[in-house]
Each structure stands twice: as structure tokens, then as C-alpha cells.
Amino acid sequence: MTHHSGDVLDPRAFRRALGNFATGVTVVTACADDGSRVGVTANSFNSVSLDPPLVLWSIDKRSGSYSVFEQATHFAVNILAADQIVLSNRFARPGEDKFAGLDYDAGAGGAPLLHDCSARFQCEKYQQTDGGDHWILIGRVVAFDDFGRAPLVYHQGAYSMVLPYPRAQEGSVPPGEASCRQKRLEDNVYYLLTQALRSYQSSYQPKQLSSGLRTSEARMLMVLSSDEHMSQNALLCEVAMPAREIEEAEEILCRKGLVTNTDAGYRLTPAGEEQAAVLREIAVKQQEQVLASFSAEDVAVLKKLLRGIRDNA
């Protein structure tokens, strides 16, 4: 089970293991003296120090944008909000002018500040450290914005959102101490939705993982199983994964003989259809088990109201 570098560390397995650490998603931008602007999607951002106020992130040494970060005096870190997947994908791929048609302001040193983020940090370059195949860039924060929007999250190769914990540990509150609040909560639909989803998730996910596929691969198989052919663009929209992850999942699924990539787009092989059927079976069985004790009429009402909440909230 444990991977050892003695057996040569498998870079793909290593990257997948790193994907267990959930992170926000940032777009880091800079502007060179000649006015050329760059922006790259990065999840390697982190805070370092409060006094002085320092943050860091790292950039691939081979990145075409690096020369501008090297020349620039400043960079800006834009922390993306939950509804900014399109921005994340745009800045994750190489492109001529990633800022075309985009609203932004110029921050310190001209670094582009994006709109509608969760927070933004304008940084003076402070120090650069060698980090193997990446450069670690440390910046001193000279200005920042705090918009507090719900964040975009990246975990195991797929985009996610944050689901606040309704409470810490089941049963860990001294009995009686929270009974009054508890009664009120039992009547609150938001709280009950959170609790029900959490409970559903924690019994469902291990079963899905038992297929040997990661969340990202399972998601891709399930999406592909319902369509004849699908372009990468359509797939990007549908599975909420960055292009790089789709390519990696595709590679793994192709190697396993579950998916082929033709000129017409991605397509499941017969083995892939079988695997997707297994995943659907897991999903259906889970649902049957969860709903077993309820009448068909009640389940119909549940589905109707969940659709209604989705469409009206």
C-alpha cells in the first residue's frame, strides 16, 4: 500500500496522493514593463507570515508565463469564488490573450485584479526559492480585498464547493446541553438538507471508491455513458474538472480500455459501458437502501420538493 521512493516514486501516483489535500483555486497575475500581462491558475497558494505579511505560491519552471513573473515587480493573487470555474479553466491552459473580453483592474505594479473573486492580494515580490521543477515565489502583501464569497475548491482532480459542518461530532455534546437548539434545528430545512447529504455521502462514497476508480474517473465514466460521443468542451462543462485532469482521467481510462478518444470525441468501450453500469448499479442500490423504509408516495414528494428548492431558492 505505501509507496516508497526506493521503488522509484511514481509521479502520477504521487500527484494523485497530493490531490487528497483540498485547496482553493487562485489565478495569479502580473504585468511586465512592456505592458504584457500574464495569469496562471494555481492551487499552490498559501499564507506564510502575518508580520511581515507574506504569502507564497509556486510556478512550473517551464511555464511560458514565467518570464513576465520574473520581470514584474509585483504579482496579484485572485482567490476564485465558487462560480468562477470558467475563469479557472481559461487561465489553466496556454493561450494568446487570456484577458481578452475580461473585466479587470490594474493593481500594484499593473498586475490584473479580477472581479467577483472571494479575495485578492496585491504583492510585492519578496523572495524566490528553488523548488525542484517549480519556483517558489514569496510575496509581501501591500494591499488586499476581502469579499467573503463562497470559494471554488479543488479536490482529487475535480472542482468542489465547501459544505459547512453543521456540528462537530455526533453525540459529542453533553446530553441536554443543546436540546433546545436541537429542537429548533430539527425543523430547519437547510440544516436537515446538510445532514442528509452528509450522511448519504459518507455511506455512498466508499462504495463508489470500491470500484477502484477515483471520483474524477467515476464522474467521467458516468457522464460519457449517456452520450454517443462527447467533445472535450462538452465534457469540461459537464464533469466540472480542469482540462488537465480530464486528460489524465482519459489516459487512465484509455489504458484500462474503458474509453477511446476518436476524432468524433470521447466514447466508452464495451468494457467502459460495463464499468459505468456497475457505477450506476452502486448509485441505484445506495438509493434503494437509503429510501427503503419510505413509501413510494413520500419519495415522489421528496423528489418534487428537492427539484423545487433547486429551481426556486
Added chain:
Amino acid sequence: MTHHSGDVLDPRAFRRALGNFATGVTVVTACADDGSRVGVTANSFNSVSLDPPLVLWSIDKRSGSYSVFEQATHFAVNILAADQIVLSNRFARPGEDKFAGLDYDAGAGGAPLLHDCSARFQCEKYQQTDGGDHWILIGRVVAFDDFGRAPLVYHQGAYSMVLPYPRAQEGSVPPGEASCRQKRLEDNVYYLLTQALRSYQSSYQPKQLSSGLRTSEARMLMVLSSDEHMSQNALLCEVAMPAREIEEAEEILCRKGLVTNTDAGYRLTPAGEEQAAVLREIAVKQQEQVLASFSAEDVAVLKKLLRGIRDNA
């Protein structure tokens, strides 16, 4: 709105702005030559390089555990799973023997490896960089485990979970292309739960934030409003926030005159009760609005089934 260092960067506002970047939670451990073991909760972990395989994290220069990290040849990064809040809290506070009664294995260099994590990385110390009031520790990964468990997430001072995106953008899939899958999904309770909660959350959270309180402060007020007095321990259990965040939220709420901390525990002031009532009002109004178009009978069925799913899934 924008904070500038010209006006002297407010460290509290800066730290709160940094809290918009969601992260996983790790416990980093090490063992000195004399066998003394340390472990600290850190969310400053990140990947740096695939070749060589490097990761980094940073530790407060004033940390009592630092001397062991300084002496040790290795450290281990344990990425916590969603149900390990108790471990996160245990290693976040200073303590005599944080490992007492805990199951763990000895990894490279004797660094403790915790059980039931999402992933673990055993690292040889590679480089240490000055990062203001922290040391940045870079490690070369010599072995790792990938358990793939759902992760514990930290955002805006509170623990959270990851909620997978059911799909990328509403309406962004070419019409017709996903209609078959769509029909199947419309019948899947897990999918509908995710969608309903996401929609509820995105219309509710801005209203809650409009009170001027952060998620962590609002959570603390709501919990306190239902109880006469509450010990810090009980509060820790109930609001799912680390002790440091509770102290900070308490400080802010005390400064605003909403909470007092007496020998008997935390307590809301009359102004605090009023503010909590406003938050409850927001929650109730939101629920009324979301459920407005449904009959009382249907809503009763919804609540019953959500409770049932929570208890049986």
C-alpha cells in the same frame, strides 16, 4: 474596501482575508534523536514539485515544537479525513503528550504516522527558508500513502467538508447533448440533494453575510443563543471551529458587545440576543421563501424523509 499597507496592514483583517482560501488540514509530526515526538496542526501544506518530489509547509518560529522539527531528519504530513476534527483540535493546542492514547506507526526518521487519514507523506528534510514570522520547511517525499478518504476542509475559520460539483455551469451544456443523462439524474436523490443544497446555500449565505458577521461568528452566536451558559469545550463540539478561531470570534463578538465570557462560560448579552434573533429571522425567512410554493403536508414529508436519510444512510 481595499486594505492598503500604507494605512498599516491590520493583521486580523489580513488573516481573515487569507481565510477565504480553503485548505485541507494536516498534522505534521516529527521525532527527535532522544525519542521525543511532536505534532502540529497546519493548513499551510502544499505541493511544490513532482521531480524531485517536494512538498512544503510552514511553522510559527515561536512554536514550542519547532526545536524537534529542527533536530529531526524527517517529518511526516498526515492529511486529515473529514471525521478527524478531534485530532485537528488536539494537535492545534499546546499540550504535554499529544500522542497519549493515540494509535500511530513510526515512519521514516521515527515521525508518527496517524491512522485513518486521507493521505500521508513521509519526508526527508530538504531545505528550510526564512518566511518572516514562520519557517518554511521543504521536504523531499520518500514514501506516501493514498487512502482517498473524504477530507477535512478549513475555510473562514470553520471546519467544512467538500461538496462535489454535480455539474459545471447551469445551461452551459449544448441543449440535447446531455438530455438522456439529465433525465436519469432528475430521478437520483443524491444528485437532487446536492443540487437543492447548493441552490439553497447560494441564496442563503449572502443574506447571512449581510449581517456583517462572518460564518464563524454567526455560527457562534446562533449556538450560544439557545443556551444559558456554555463552556468552551461544549462550544468546540457544537460549532466545529478550532479553539483559536473561537477565541478570535469571541474577542470580536465581545468587542462588539454581543458576548461576555464569565467564569460560568460564554453568554450572549442582550445586544447579542438581538443579533442572534436577526440571524434566526434571516434563516426563517429564507426557509419560508424557499418553501412558499409547497403545501404544509408536503413540507412535513420532506422533513421526515430528510431526517430519515440522515439517520439511516
